Amino acid sequence: MRHYTTEDLDRYRNGDMNMLSRISCAGHLKQCEVCRNLLETLKQDDILLETVRKSIARFHAASKEQVKPKLASHGNH
Amino acid sequence: MAFTTRKSLLSKIKQGDEISWEEFYASYRPLILLRAGDLGLTQTEKDDLVQIVMSEFFKGSRDFQYDRGKGRFRDYLKSIINNQAISILRKRKNLEVGLDDREFSLANGLEQAWNDEWQGHLLNMAMDELKNCVEPVTYQAFDLYAIQRRKSIEVADFLDMSVNSVYVAKNRCLEQLKKIIADVSESD
């Protein structure tokens, strides 16, 4: 039995496969634990990527915080 | 096709290499600001804290080397940030309650917040490192598809590659990123 590659399964789960290939892949997944595990790994990768995206956004926002000139304490009225 | 040339900042710290002011500032300013926010500092106080923490590390020099005898860098850094934040808070006229580093760490989930921020910091450093480890076009495909969440077909068109190649790039970068994360987590 030929197993699907990581990229095949990426195309499968993202709807980048044609109908026949998709049906064939779904049938294979039902009976192949190796490919099911690979698909599960891809889902775990999605969780890691979500964490990375959140961290990047949070730190990017913090890095954009501007140093404010200290004029307020001298009064401005 | 390995592009690994630049040492990560954490590797340098671990190995006692010289760290430049600019490199440290760019990497650690966001982390210090986030921690300052947790500790309830105002915007002006946050800016002061960044400058004071930087001075603590660099002592007027353009470079510094971390002495591993001081223990884990993350703990040392947290301790400096906390101590300096306490000093800033004490300058507020109306502060009557005494604060110490231990109270600070344990209060209001601050310890958990620090752990989360440190993990976020490591992920950001790992992403910086990733850029140096893979071909630019591979990183670009990964960034557009996996980080910016563009559609695979759009990324493929934009970079003039197949959709399959976009996924190859994504998976190659992820594999490398996991190795880097394991490496920086070990060396923190």
Ligand SMILES: [Zn+2]
């Ligand atoms: Zn299979």
